[in-house]
Amino acid sequence: MEKNMERENIIKNLENELNNVKTKNDLANVKALFLGKSGVVTNLSLKMKEIPNEEKKEYGKYLNEIKILVTNKIEDKNNEIIRLELEAKLNSEKIDITLPARHSLKGSIHPMTRVVEELEDLFVSMGYDVVNGPEIDTDLNCFTKLNLPAGHPARDTQDTFYLDNDYLLRPHTSPAQVRTMEANKNKEPLRIVCPGKVYRRDDDATHSHQFMQFEGLVVGEDISLADLKGTLELFAKKLLGEKTKVRFRPSYFPFTEPSCEVDVTCFKCGGKGCSLCKQTGWIEVLGAGVVHPNVLRMSGYNPEKYTGFAFGPGIDRFAMFKYGITDIRQIYTNDIRFLEQFDRKDAE
């Protein structure tokens, strides 16, 4: 009975103390009060030596019970403190979803790149390979091997940036024809397109010193002007819309014979006549023709066996039309306010 009272008192005291505990530090103090060196439970166990031998076993059991009770209660409190601390931490770290989000920088695909990719897809689907050429090329590749020997008057129309007597910034992508034919060791038939930047000494309002071309070359047996016509009609309709009409006019290029210039119905007025097409209803988009036998021969192809066609549109105008760009310089000045308008998603 006496022991029961004693035990109840101890537990009650412990509970009172624990009720006031707020922190781990408080709890450490209470623990010391009960289980420490001169704590309540420790003092009880010191009494063991006063207990008669025959009661020692029972007293030991009693002591143990108290120790377990006290330890469990302290442990429970400890768990409670940990839980409360965690709760407080979670509350204080709550995410404020009303804060404005931080914007991540999102790139966009350049309108020229889009046009190039669209054209590449079209030609790859027709079995063409896409090749690249250097922007600095030789006089030999840019002119001589395209049937424009030194002193040829047609060189003047491509007045350009020479680095020295032999090297220049390419004035057109046509040297890709020479490079591809020369690289083809077995002189097999080929179909290539070559997109890329070209440079000319143009400085009026509608021309930039730098622009983009998209060269095409097909070499094989029995390739004729009819193949060129079909290809370019498809090209124009895919890029500019099914209603687009194509017109071929005789022209002159030293690297093709016969040569033609190709017009499409004006992309703005559809052929009725407007300021863009200078009331003609047509817009000139490219030069093309049947590859001159001299060009084939100079790159090692036998013109008795093979014929070919080639074409070379400037493609900046397509991008301007497709994306409503009014000044060609916007394509090259990398103004982020301009580029941002072309959302990546639109291209997919």
Ligand code: DAH
């Ligand atoms: N290279 C010519 C230019 O820049 C365009 C051209 C005309 C390319 C006829 C060709 C072609 O491949 O056959 O004006």
